Amino acid sequence: MEGALTAVPVTGPALRGSRCAACAVTVHPADPGCPSCGGPAEPVALSTTGTVWTWTVQRYAPKSPPYVVPEGGGFRPFVVGYVELPEGVRILAVLDGVRPDEMRIDMPVVITAGDGVPRARPADPDSLPRARPARQEGGVS
């Protein structure tokens, strides 16, 4: 099985998808046959930026493999969500560099890696709110 990433000169790594020559439907992962019309589809490097379509928090360790236990062991909850790319494709990705209380729908993100489950991170980490919302202070985390 081929990896989910392909090297794209200049812009860096990008997810590999496919686009139908007949109806232009684009999918990820790449599929030689169009799921919409059945026509032949061509490999295409997908956009490396998108926006969060929806998200949730993974609070228990997924089955391993494919889940890779972090170095040092243990499990930490992480954010996972669908990232919508300009092609209209929604990619399931682990969202790095952001806490659950910082998440919001339509957050701009950059696809950073994708060997196995794609990963993404906020496009502008400096724009993230670093203070917890008042309603969560003193609450159970």
Ligand SMILES: [Zn+2]
């Ligand atoms: Zn098609």
